[in-house]
Each structure stands twice: as structure tokens, then as C-alpha cells.
Amino acid sequence: MSQPIADHPFTPHDHQQCIDQAMARAEALCRRQRARLTPLRRRVLELLWQSHRPVGAYELLEQLRTGSRAAPPTVYRALDFLQRVGLAHRLASLNAYTGCCYPGESHAGQFLICRSCQASSELSSAGVSRSIRQATAAAGFSVEQQTVEIHGLCSRCRED
Amino acid sequence: MSQPIADHPFTPHDHQQCIDQAMARAEALCRRQRARLTPLRRRVLELLWQSHRPVGAYELLEQLRTGSRAAPPTVYRALDFLQRVGLAHRLASLNAYTGCCYPGESHAGQFLICRSCQASSELSSAGVSRSIRQATAAAGFSVEQQTVEIHGLCSRCRED
DNA sequence: AACAAAATGTTATAGTGTTACATATCACAG
DNA sequence: CTGTGATATGTAACACTATAACATTTTGTT
Ligand SMILES: [Zn+2]
Ligand SMILES: [Zn+2]
Ligand SMILES: [Zn+2]
Ligand SMILES: [Zn+2]
Numbered sequence: 081m082s083q084p085i086a087d088h089p090f091t092p093h094d095h096q097q098c099i100d101q102a103m104a105r106a107e108a109l110c111r112r113q114r115a116r117l118t119p120l121r122r123r124v125l126e127l128l129w130q131s132h133r134p135v136g137a138y139e140l141l142e143q144l145r146t147g148s149r150a151a152p153p154t155v156y157r158a159l160d161f162l163q164r165v166g167l168a169h170r171l172a173s174l175n176a177y178t179g180c181c182y183p184g185e186s187h188a189g190q191f192l193i194c195r196s197c198q199a200s201s202e203l204s205s206a207g208v209s210r211s212i213r214q215a216t217a218a219a220g221f222s223v224e225q226q227t228v229e230i231h232g233l234c235s236r237c238r239e240d
Numbered sequence: 241m242s243q244p245i246a247d248h249p250f251t252p253h254d255h256q257q258c259i260d261q262a263m264a265r266a267e268a269l270c271r272r273q274r275a276r277l278t279p280l281r282r283r284v285l286e287l288l289w290q291s292h293r294p295v296g297a298y299e300l301l302e303q304l305r306t307g308s309r310a311a312p313p314t315v316y317r318a319l320d321f322l323q324r325v326g327l328a329h330r331l332a333s334l335n336a337y338t339g340c341c342y343p344g345e346s347h348a349g350q351f352l353i354c355r356s357c358q359a360s361s362e363l364s365s366a367g368v369s370r371s372i373r374q375a376t377a378a379a380g381f382s383v384e385q386q387t388v389e390i391h392g393l394c395s396r397c398r399e400d
Numbered sequence: 401a402a403c404a405a406a407a408t409g410t411t412a413t414a415g416t417g418t419t420a421c422a423t424a425t426c427a428c429a430g
Numbered sequence: 431c432t433g434t435g436a437t438a439t440g441t442a443a444c445a446c447t448a449t450a451a452c453a454t455t456t457t458g459t460t
Contacts, residue, residue: 235380
């Protein structure tokens with residue numbers, strides 16, 4: 081498994097590098113999958129990567145509207161595409177969306193979400209996945225999709 | 241930790257016993273906490289325990305309406321109360337609510353949700369909690385609330 | 401150039417949850 | 431009891447999130 085795009089999103093870092101890497105890997109992934117990263121879809125992905133804070137669909141819509149007009153289906157379709165090819169996730173506990181840190185790699189969506197700075201960090205913890213598989217196997221349950229969203233305080237916000 | 245109300249909700253069982261036990265433990269818990277389990281709140285809790293399928297707020301509203309009238313705030317307030325005292329949970333990935341199987345005991349909400357029969361089972365897996373704490377501690381993150389919702393197929397639905 | 405498939409625009413509507421304020425019920429002190 | 435403040439419920443309007451249905455444009459291919 082290669083390096084995640086943002087390994088420590090809660091600590092100060094060169095975020096432009098996150099953005100550049102995310103867009104570069106998105107390009108590559110879409111080329112490989114023959115998926116069309118159109119200007120609109122690219123724009124939405126860029127908006128998602130503006131920060132590590134998950135963004136609501138209507139907030140994206142606002143930002144898209146500067147210049148062109150746009151209605152809800154526009155942004156929802158772009159988000160559907162990004163989720164389908166594995167470039168973004170939806171966070172059910174926030175009704176918000178975020179760029180994927182492991183594009184093109186099979187992984188379960190596991191997220192840490194700071195209630196103070198609102199940033200989120202995508203984990204891909206084998207230990208968590210394993211313990212979930214163990215707990216579910218004991219019940220004879222076969223896992224198809226997992227929603228793991230941990231709310232709390234990130235290291236940086238705890239200092240204050 | 242005492243026995244959960246429904247240990248194996250996916251397998252055939254005497255569900256009336258689930259209901260009776262849930263209501264009895266709710267009474268006891270509210271007495272202990274000096275919380276008021278009013279007729280309305282009790283009714284909503286009974287509706288939640290009609291089956292092991294999580295129920296949407298507007299679906300509860302429909303059922304409340306047989307007889308008395310009711311508007312959204314009525315059911316949302318009852319659900320808020322039930323969640324506050326620890327008698328119910330909200331499942332973010334479903335926008336639905338379900339009765340708690342471990343009332344009065346400190347536990348993280350972890351759920352298995354079958355896409356075929358729609359039933360859900362509340363886990364309280366120490367292993368899952370531990371691996372989450374480990375993974376988050378490594379990042380210096382302090383957990384306050386966890387959303388763990390595992391979608392898949394239950395043992396019974398896998399047989400078919 | 402002609403055509404089919406994919407993407408986007410547009411309007412309306414469905415589904416989920418909250419705000420604000422009025423009314424009713426309850427608990428408790430006097 | 432009875433008044434009084436706190437808690438719970440009724441009611442109407444509204445905010446936020448997401449989708450359906452259909453028209454139009456763009457793209458890739460023959
Ligand atoms: Zn970054
Ligand atoms: Zn991801
Ligand atoms: Zn049962
Ligand atoms: Zn519970």
C-alpha cells in the first residue's frame with residue numbers, strides 16, 4: 081500500500097502538496113480506469129481538497145456558483161462520480177463529503193473527525209478492520225460496507 | 241456487564257420477550273435517573289421495539305398518528321429524550337432509530353445492519369473498541385463518540 | 401457528417417430535521 | 431389545596447439534504 085495523501089492532516093503541513101498530489105493521483109486513476117475527469121468533476125474535487133474539513137453538498141454548490149450557475153443535481157452527480165471511481169467519500173454522520181486519501185487502493189472508509197477544528201483524517205487501520213471482521217464473523221455476518229466515523233478532539237486541539 | 245436485550249436478533253427468537261425486557265429495563269432506568277418516561281415517550285420506545293429493523297422518524301410519526309395527531313417535533317423530541325437517557329440510538333447511515341440493547345451500561349454504539357432483512361444488531365465488542373482506541377491513540381486523537389455501522393448480510397439471509 | 405452514449409442543465413419535488421412560540425401538564429413550596 | 435416555575439407537548443412554518451424526470455449539450459465513434 082502506498083503512502084496516503086495526507087498522513088497527518090491535523091498537524092501543520094504543506095497543504096498545497098496534498099492538493100497537488102490528490103489531483104495528480106486523480107488524473108492517473110481516471111486515465112487508468114478510462115473514467116472522464118471533466119472540468120466540473122475536477123473542480124468539485126479541487127473544492128473538496130481545499131482543506132481537510134468535509135464539505136456539504138450545498139456548500140460546494142455555493143462555491144460552484146461563482147461564475148457558472150448550478151443546481152443540486154450538478155454537484156450530486158459530480159460527487160457520485162467521485163465516490164464511484166474512489167476519489168471521495170461521504171461521511172454519514174456529517175452529511176458531508178471529503179477527498180479520499182487512498183485513491184485506487186482497496187480500503188475501508190475509517191475517519192477521525194475533530195469537533196473543534198472540524199478537520200477529518202482518513203485511516204486505513206488493518207487492526208480496526210480485522211477486529212470488525214472478527215466480531216462480525218462470530219455472528220455469522222458477512223461485511224459488505226463499513227461506516228466508521230470517530231468523533232473527538234485531535235492532538236492539536238487538545239493542547240489548547 | 242449484564243446480558244444484552246437481544247443477543248441474536250438475526251435468528252428466530254421470542255421477540256415478545258425482547259419487547260417486555262426492553263420496556264421493563266426502560267422503566268427501571270428512568271426511575272433510577274429520575275427521568276420521566278411519559279406515555280408519548282413510552283409509545284415511541286414501544287414502536288422502536290416492534291422489530292429489530294431501525295425505523296425512520298417520519299415512519300414513527302405515521303404510526304403515532306393513528307388516534308392522536310402529531311407533528312415532526314413530537315417524535316424528534318421523544319427520540320432526543322430516548323437517546324439522552326440511553327434507551328435508543330440513531331443510525332447515521334440509515335437516518336433511522338433503534339432501541340438500545342444495553343440500556344444503562346456505558347458502551348459504544350456498534351451496529352450490524354443486514355441489507356436483506358433490514359434488521360440490525362447492536363454489538364458491544366471490546367475488541368473493536370480497543371482497536372479503535374489504539375489506532376486513534378497513535379494519532380493523538382481522543383475519542384468522544386464513535387459511529388460504527390457495518391452493512392452486509394446476516395447469517396440467516398446468507399443461507400438463501 | 402451522422403449517430404449513440406455520456407455528461408450537464410433545469411424544474412420540481414421528496415425526505416429529514418429544526419426554530420419559534422403557544423398551550424398544557426407536572427412537581428413542589430407555601 | 432393553590433400558586434408558581436419547570437418540564438413536556440401542540441402547532442405552524444421553515445431549513446437542509448437529496449432525488450426524479452426530462453431537455454439539452456458535449457463527446458467519441460463510425
Ligand atoms: Zn493537507
Ligand atoms: Zn478513502
Ligand atoms: Zn427480538
Ligand atoms: Zn446501545
